[in-house]
Amino acid sequence: MEKKKSYKATGFVLGNYWGGGQGAYPTINFEADTKEALMDKANVALKDGSIDSGMGYESLIGAVLDITEVSTVEVDDESFTNEKYIFDTVGELTNEEYEFLQECCL
Numbered sequence: 001m002e003k004k005k006s007y008k009a010t011g012f013v014l015g016n017y018w019g020g021g022q023g024a025y026p027t028i029n030f031e032a033d034t035k036e037a038l039m040d041k042a043n044v045a046l047k048d049g050s051i052d053s054g055m056g057y058e059s060l061i062g063a064v065l066d067i068t069e070v071s072t073v074e075v076d077d078e079s080f081t082n083e084k085y086i087f088d089t090v091g092e093l094t095n096e097e098y099e100f101l102q103e104c105c106l
Contacts (some may be wrong), residue, residue, distance in 0.1 A: 001076040007031065007038045009088075011065035012104040015044070015057025024104050025055040030082055035088075038067065042090045043077050053088075062091020064101035 009044040028051060033040035045051035046060055069084040087102060 004072045006033055006070045006072075007035050007067055008070070009038055009067040010105075011063050013057075014061040014065040014091075014093065014101055015051045015052060015055065016059045016061065018056075018058045022061070024101055025052050025057075027051050027065065028053045030065070032034070035069070036069065038065075039088065039090065044063045046090045051066040060091065061097065062089055062093040062106060064089050064093070064098060064102075066087075068104040 009030045012024045013027050014022060014024050016022055026040065027042075028045060030038050030041050030042060030045075042063065042065060046063060049060060051063055052060065065088050065090055067086050069086065071082045071084070073080045087096060087105070093101070
């Protein structure tokens, strides 16, 4: 029996607009073999500004990621897949900002 996990994520990033105000925009898509590697990619993208998929904020605050954990098991040449959904964050978000971004993901 062979087991395999992979992770993929989309989400929303919160940023400061040029000239004032804040808003949310979809993040780029992330994929990795471990959740830690996925979160590392998201943290790097937040720091270098690429997480906002081209929106072009003055500065970024943080993001909520809707992560799909895909577990696959092979038994007698048949594949069985299970998906588990979890939220995680990058950056520094207040509770209100987290709830706002989480609602954007739904």
